[in-house]
Amino acid sequence: MEEVPAGKGSGSKPPVNPMRYLVLGILLAIGLVFGGMKLYHSFLYEETDNAQIEGDIYPVISRVPGKVIEVMAEDNGKVARGDALIRLDSLDFVVRRDAAVAALESAKASAEAARAAITAAKANERKLQADLRRSRNLQEQDVISKAELDAVTAGATGSSAEHAGASGQYRAALALVKVREAELQNARLQLSYTTITAPADGHVARKNVQPGQFVQPGQWLIGLVGSSELWVVANFKETQLTNIRPGQKVDIKVDAFPGKSFEGRVESISSGTGSKFSLLPPDNASGNFVKVAQRVPVKIVFTETPDQPLAAGMSVVADVRVK
Structure with a gap:
């Protein structure tokens, strides 16, 4: 009868590989360390990936x-x-400008003619007023008749009216010059808009x-993106805002540059949620109310000029140090 070697019988257990326990132990330790770090991080930071770079x-x-x-x-x-x-x-606008220049020159010429008419009317009025004074003296001395005095008086009165009329025409001509100047200025402005x-x-x-x-x-x-300043708008849940304050440090990670982080700080917190400014804001009074955690925009500025070519619209992850 053959002897059955020890350990190879039907009821024997296979030998245990110690490497299996070693690997499991290492994985468990890594999981505990990673989980502990995440838990510790959650106590010190508020994080969101609902964020992007903004610019003017x-x-x-x-x-x-x-x-x-x-x-x-x-x-x-x-x-x-x-x-x-x-x-x-710009051809049409050049023509309009030239027409406005011609209209202004014409208005200025009319104003000059009106001013000359004033000068002539004023000189005539002075002459006739002097004649009227002399005629009154002569009439008092019975040198001329009352009818002759009346004729001189009518002439003097007419000259005064002529002087007043010329003055009115001159004022109107000056007003027209102002209008033509404004039209020329507008024509030049419209021409400049063609560039x-x-x-x-x-x-x-x-x-x-x-x-x-x-x-x-x-x-x-x-569309131009301003090159003077970029910032981050991070949309935190309202439940994350308890400890977020302006001035807190922020760690900014940009998806386009993995492994690279940028320093920033919280500048301000919006006074309204993002949904409140949407095209159809929610109306909780309508009766169809479903409570959803709202997101509030938080503006984060870079404390140092980024050394990477960041662009508006890039996705980022923002970590705010709250403790």
Whole structure:
């Protein structure tokens, strides 16, 4: 009869591999450390990934209708305030300006003629008033008749009326000159609008115009992102705002630059939730009330100038140190 080797019988257990327990122990320790760090982090920080970088967006619009002759702005190009970006056909506006110049010259000529008429009327009035004084003396001495005195008196009175009328015409002519000057100024202003310039320093983020296109006043042609300042708007749940205050330090992580963090601070907290300014804000008095944690925008500014090319709209994760 064959002997069965020890440990190989049908009721024996397989040998235990100690490496299995070692690996499980390491994984458990890592989980405990990671969980402990997350728990510790939750006590000190309030975090949200509902955040993005914001910047000043300047619309470049046309103030007059016209055909686009030239587009100088380049996609993603950097521009300075006052740089010419778009040029419209200016021929019609040049004609209007020239017509306004001619109308102003004509009004000035009329004003000069009216002033000359005043001078003549004033001289005639002085002469006739002197004649009237002499005629009165002569009539008192019975040198001339009463009828002759009446004729001189009528002439003097007429000269005074003529002088007053000329003065009125001169004032009207001066008023017309002011009107023509305003029309010329407006024509020159309209002509200047045919060259559309950058309203601020920045980068071309969106271009929606091409040569040959006819544009209307108020039409959005180019979007500029201001280069002077960027900030973060983080939308925290209302339950996270208990300990958030302006001035607290913030750790900013940008999705576009993994492993890189930027320093910031809380500048302000909005006075209204994001939903309150939506197109259809919720009305809790309607009866269909479902309580949902609202989000409140918090503005976060960079405490140091970022050394990476950040852009408005980039997604970020914001950690606010609350303790």
